[in-house]
Amino acid sequence: MICASFIWEPGTYDDEFHRLNDLIQKVADYSAGYIGVDGWVSKDGKRKCANYFWKDMESLQMFAQHPTHLEAKREYARWYNGYQIIISEVTRTYGDGQLGDLGMNGRKS
Secondary structure, eight states: EEEEEEEEEOOOOOOOHHHHHHHHHHHHHTTTTTTEEEEEEOOOSEEEEEEEEESHHHHHHHHSHHHHHHHHHHHHGGTTTEEEEEEEEOOOOOOSSSTTTTTTTOOOO
């Protein structure tokens, strides 16, 4: 499993941001290999993170090349004060089951 962590500092969102953001999530939701998303906000509220989980690197790369995603990437400076992406391989997940699947749709490695 692959995790793409998108960490950003929000700027000013407009209607175009919301339109593209909704479309991008729909693209992910219907993409082969997409597992789910989980996120966090820093204590001071200045930074946010969305962890997107994918079956494999090929699935993530297909999503990254989708025209809607590429359009949003070209315009990111309009809506974010900065961002960083961390790609990592998840080698194991476990827990007591009390928190649910945390966006990974019950898929465990």
